Amino acid sequence: MVSLDYVAVQTINALFYSSILFLVASGLSLIYGIMRILNLAHGAFYMVGAYLAYTVIILWASGSTLYFLVAPLVALAALAALGVGVERGLIRPLYGKPEELQLLATYALILVFDDLVKMLWGAEYKSFTVLAGGSLRIGRFTVPHYFVAVILVGFAVAGLLWLVFSKTMLGKQMRATAHNPEIAAALGVNTDRVFVAAFALGAALAGLAGAVAAPILTAYPGMGTEIIVLSFAVIVIGGMGSITGSLVGSLIVGFARTLMAATYPIMEIALIYIIMAAVLLVKPVGLFGREERERR
Amino acid sequence: MRVRLEDVWVRLGGIDVLKSVSLEVGDGVSVALVGRNGAGKTTTLRTIMGILKPYRGRVEVAVDGRTYEASRMKPYHVAALGIGYVPQGRMIFPDLTVEENLEVARGGPVPEDLLEWIYSIMPELKKIRGRLGIHLSGGEQQMLAVARALVRNPRILLLDEPLEGLAPKIVASLTQALAEIRDSGVSLLITESGNLKRVRKLVDKAYGIDRGEIIYEGDPHKMLEDPVARRRIWGL
Ligand SMILES: Nc1ncnc2c1ncn2[C@@H]1O[C@H](COP(=O)(O)OP(=O)(O)OP(=O)(O)O)[C@@H](O)[C@H]1O
Ligand SMILES: [Mg+2]
Numbered sequence: 324m325v326s327l328d329y330v331a332v333q334t335i336n337a338l339f340y341s342s343i344l345f346l347v348a349s350g351l352s353l354i355y356g357i358m359r360i361l362n363l364a365h366g367a368f369y370m371v372g373a374y375l376a377y378t379v380i381i382l383w384a385s386g387s388t389l390y391f392l393v394a395p396l397v398a399l400a401a402l403a404a405l406g407v408g409v410e411r412g413l414i415r416p417l418y419g420k421p422e423e424l425q426l427l428a429t430y431a432l433i434l435v436f437d438d439l440v441k442m443l444w445g446a447e448y449k450s451f452t453v454l455a456g457g458s459l460r461i462g463r464f465t466v467p468h469y470f471v472a473v474i475l476v477g478f479a480v481a482g483l484l485w486l487v488f489s490k491t492m493l494g495k496q497m498r499a500t501a502h503n504p505e506i507a508a509a510l511g512v513n514t515d516r517v518f519v520a521a522f523a524l525g526a527a528l529a530g531l532a533g534a535v536a537a538p539i540l541t542a543y544p545g546m547g548t549e550i551i552v553l554s555f556a557v558i559v560i561g562g563m564g565s566i567t568g569s570l571v572g573s574l575i576v577g578f579a580r581t582l583m584a585a586t587y588p589i590m591e592i593a594l595i596y597i598i599m600a601a602v603l604l605v606k607p608v609g610l611f612g613r614e615e616r617e618r619r
Numbered sequence: 620m621r622v623r624l625e626d627v628w629v630r631l632g633g634i635d636v637l638k639s640v641s642l643e644v645g646d647g648v649s650v651a652l653v654g655r656n657g658a659g660k661t662t663t664l665r666t667i668m669g670i671l672k673p674y675r676g677r678v679e680v681a682v683d684g685r686t687y688e689a690s691r692m693k694p695y696h697v698a699a700l701g702i703g704y705v706p707q708g709r710m711i712f713p714d715l716t717v718e719e720n721l722e723v724a725r726g727g728p729v730p731e732d733l734l735e736w737i738y739s740i741m742p743e744l745k746k747i748r749g750r751l752g753i754h755l756s757g758g759e760q761q762m763l764a765v766a767r768a769l770v771r772n773p774r775i776l777l778l779d780e781p782l783e784g785l786a787p788k789i790v791a792s793l794t795q796a797l798a799e800i801r802d803s804g805v806s807l808l809i810t811e812s813g814n815l816k817r818v819r820k821l822v823d824k825a826y827g828i829d830r831g832e833i834i835y836e837g838d839p840h841k842m843l844e845d846p847v848a849r850r851r852i853w854g855l
Contacts, residue, residue, distance in 0.1 A: 499720075
C-alpha cells in the first residue's frame, strides 16, 4: 500500500518539476505563438540562467540565503537583455525566411552557448545544493521549503502572464500580433517592438527557470537539450502559442514523469511520448491549441 | 492629406500583379477602385500600407506640407501618418473584445469623444462593445473593422470590398455610415469587385483596374458607358 505521506512528497516533486517545465515551455510557446519561430536555442537560455545562478550563489554570495532572491532576478534581467540582443541580431533578419534557416540559426546558437559555457565555467557538473530556508516535514519525509517556493514561483508567473495578456496594452498587442502580424502592423501596432518584447520575455522566463532549477537539478552543459525536448512535449500536448496549454501540458508531463520515475523508471520518457502521440491523434493542434493561421 | 501612386509595379510569386499603377486619393477627393477578382485591388491597398514593396515606382504620402515615401516605410509608420485600413475579410482579432480591438489599433485607450463619435455613426457597435470578435456577425465585424480604422483619426480611409457578402439591410446602414465618415472630412478609397452602383454615391472619382493595369480613370457615373471598362471589367 502506498502511504499518504509518500504520495504528498511525490506530488510536491511533480509540481516542482512541472513548475520548471512551465517556465521554459511558456516562453517557447509565447515566442512561437507570436513570431512563428521555433527557437531551438531556448534550452540554451535555460542553461545560461542556471550558470548565472551558480555564479551568483557560489562565487558572489558564497551560499548565503540571499541567493533565493538575487540569483533568479539576475538571471531574469540578464536573459531579457540577451533575448533583446539575439532577436535584433539573429532572429529579426530571418522573419519570413524559410523555416530551415530559422532552425539552422537557432541550432547554431545552441552550439555557441554550449561552447561559451564550457569556456567560462568548465565542462564539469556544477552541483551546489545550498538549501537555505529549512524544510517541511511530511510524515516520514522532509521536503525543502525551496521546492515549495519554486512551485509558488511557477504559479505566480502563470498568474502574471495572464494579467499581462488580459490587462496590459502590450499583452493585447501581443495577442493581436499572434493572430495576424500583417494586419496588426497595418493598423499601427509597432510589431517589431512586440516581437522583441515577446522574445525577451520568453528568454527571461527560460533564464529564471534555469536559475531556480539549478540548485536542485545542477548545472551542466547539455542541460538545455534535455529540458527543450520535454518542453516540446509540453507544448505539443498543451498546444502551441497557448499559455494555458503550457500550464496544463507542464502538469501532465511533470506528473507523468514523476509517476514513472517512482514506479517504472524504464518507461519514464516513454509515457510522455505515448501521451504526446495520443494527443496528436485526437487533437493535432494540442489540447488548448488553435488552428494554424494562414501563411503568407 | 493625399496619397499618390506613381508608376507602381509589384511582383508576387514571379508575376507582375501591378503594372504601372498610378492613382490618387485624398484632399477631399474620395475614389473607387473597381475590378474583377484577381485584378489587383487588394495588392494596391497593401502596397499603399507599405506591406508590399514596389520594385519600380513609388507611393507618396503628402501630409501637412511634407512628403513621405510610403514604399520605404514600415506599415505602422504609414498608419501613423493618418491612413486607416479596413482589410478585405474584416480580419477582426477574434480573441479580443470589440473595445480591445479598438484599443489595440489606437495603442491605448480610445479618447471618450472619439469613441462616442464612432458609436454615433455605428450605434450597433456600442451594444456589443464587450463581445469577443469571434462572436460577431459579418455585419458587426465589418462595422468594427471600419471603427478600428478610425481610432487614429485618419484623413484617408482605405476600404477593401467593405460591402462584400453583407445582407442588403446592412449594406444600406454601412453605406450611410461611410457617407457620414466622408462628410466629416475623411477621404475614402473603396474597392469593389463588380457592383459599381452601390459605391458610386460615396465617391467623386472611379478607377478601373484589370490584370494589374489601370484601364479607366474618371467620372464614376460615366464608367458604365465606357467601352474599355465595359469590356474588361464587366465583359460586356
Ligand atoms: N502572395 C501571392 N503570390 C502570388 N500571387 C499572388 C499573391 N497574392 C496575390 N496574388 C495574385 O495577384 C493577383 C491580384 O490579387 P489581388 O488579391 O490584389 O486581387 P483583388 O483584385 O483584390 O481580387 P479579389 O476581388 O478576389 O479580392 C491575383 O491574380 C492573385 O492570384
Ligand atoms: Mg481583394
